[in-house]
Amino acid sequence: MSKIRKTLDAKIKMFKAIVTLYLTNKDRFDVISAFAAAMTIFTENNAAIDTLVPQASENTKPTTAQRDALRTPLYLSAAVVAKAVFAYADSIGDLVLKGSMNWTVAKLEALPLDQLGANCESIHKKGVALLKDAGPFGLDQAKLDKLKADNDAWVALESATRNKQVDISGYKEQLANKVADNMKLLTGRLDGMVFTLSESDPELVSLWDQTRTMVPLPTTETQAKVLVKQKMTDLFVFEAEVQLVNGVVNTAITNIDGEAEFKPIKQGLYLFKVVAPGFKPYQVQQLRLMKGKINRLEVELEAEG
Numbered sequence: 001m002s003k004i005r006k007t008l009d010a011k012i013k014m015f016k017a018i019v020t021l022y023l024t025n026k027d028r029f030d031v032i033s034a035f036a037a038a039m040t041i042f043t044e045n046n047a048a049i050d051t052l053v054p055q056a057s058e059n060t061k062p063t064t065a066q067r068d069a070l071r072t073p074l075y076l077s078a079a080v081v082a083k084a085v086f087a088y089a090d091s092i093g094d095l096v097l098k099g100s101m102n103w104t105v106a107k108l109e110a111l112p113l114d115q116l117g118a119n120c121e122s123i124h125k126k127g128v129a130l131l132k133d134a135g136p137f138g139l140d141q142a143k144l145d146k147l148k149a150d151n152d153a154w155v156a157l158e159s160a161t162r163n164k165q166v167d168i169s170g171y172k173e174q175l176a177n178k179v180a181d182n183m184k185l186l187t188g189r190l191d192g193m194v195f196t197l198s199e200s201d202p203e204l205v206s207l208w209d210q211t212r213t214m215v216p217l218p219t220t221e222t223q224a225k226v227l228v229k230q231k232m233t234d235l236f237v238f239e240a241e242v243q244l245v246n247g248v249v250n251t252a253i254t255n256i257d258g259e260a261e262f263k264p265i266k267q268g269l270y271l272f273k274v275v276a277p278g279f280k281p282y283q284v285q286q287l288r289l290m291k292g293k294i295n296r297l298e299v300e301l302e303a304e305g
Contacts, residue, residue: 008179012053015046015182017211018190028204032193038185045182049175056171058164062157070157071116074150075108078120081127081139081147082108088136101126117155124148186212187290195288198269209268212291221264224295228258228274231300240276240301244287267291274299 022029022039030036082103089097103123111119124147130136131144194208224244228237236258244250246268252260254276272287279301289295 008175011179011183012046012049014211015042015049018186018208019043019046021207021211025204025207028197028201029194031200032196035190035193038189038193042182042185042190045178045185049178049182052171052175052178056168056175058168062161066157067113070150070154071113074116074120074147074154075105075111077143077147077150078108078123079103079105080143082123084136084139084143085123085126085130087138088130088134091137097126114158117151117158120147120151120154124151187293191290198286198288222267222289222291222293222295224262224265224289224297226252226254226260226262226274226297226299228254228260228276228299228301230279231302237276237279237301240274240279243271243273244289245271245273265289272297274301276301278304280304 019039019042022043026036029039082101086098086101086103089095089101101123108116108120124144127136127139127144127147131139131141191208191212194205198205226242228240228242229235230237236256237254238256238258240254240258240260242252242254242260244262244265246266250262250265252262254260267289270287270289272284274282280303282299282301287297
């Protein structure tokens with residue numbers, strides 16, 4: 001299974017778990033205004049994903065047995081007609097026709113599958129044209145009819161395969177869009193709404209976070225980038241001390257452009273503090289860092305006195 005498919009499956013598994021978590025704790029989640037409405041959209045997308053997964057995963061190719069059941073009679077009937085036309089061309093000295101009809105069963109077998117139908121159709125047309133004027137050696141209408149029937153069956157298989165490939169490509173696109181919609185809804189609205197319960201229902205927030213960890217980290221590491229400026233002036237604050245604390249104290253010092261960076265850093269809730277000489281301390285009790293994102297934070301420090 002490809003890495004992309006594993007990530008997709010992990011996201012779908014997470015969506016199911018989130019829906020289950022919501023339904024078993026609906027009264028606790030619905031204290032948040034608009035949460036139920038957002039979860040309705042999320043659940044509908046998830047139901048659509050369940051329908052699309054098997055449709056997008058179907059095999060587009062006929063089995064070897066299906067292919068051989070049509071291919072074998074086709075190349076045999078094509079060889080019969082081609083040899084008869086070849087014999088006729090040889091009898092009248094038509095070198096061009098002989099060249100185009102220089103077919104054997106072995107040559108037909110060696111044709112790539114996507115060329116078989118087109119070549120056999122041209123053999124049939126040459127046979128039909130010849131029967132209007134003369135009866136080539138060993139060729140009659142029954143053999144032409146057999147070749148046409150075999151060729152039509154083969155072309156139908158190829159056409160059905162192409163149509164199925166188009167359908168499955170469409171299902172894959174729909175599936176990708178629905179998964180993207182749910183991830184956008186999750187990170188853009190649902191995560192933020194759940195975070196508002198951090199003080200009133202921390203246990204529920206913890207359950208939510210545990211459910212969200214079912215998806216592997218995206219390629220982007222969880223990071224925090226902090227920009228510190230002086231209030232009212234937009235001047236950058238150099239050498240401010242920035243701390244992110246959640247049991248472990250993570251410290252960084254701003255550069256000349258007022259920037260401090262934490263990379264990588266774990267997702268979760270942090271005590272966020274910024275101190276700098278000549279400025280009043282800045283503090284946020286519970287700052288949430290989202291998983292697999294560059295969390296950008298901007299702070300304006302107020303000058304003392």
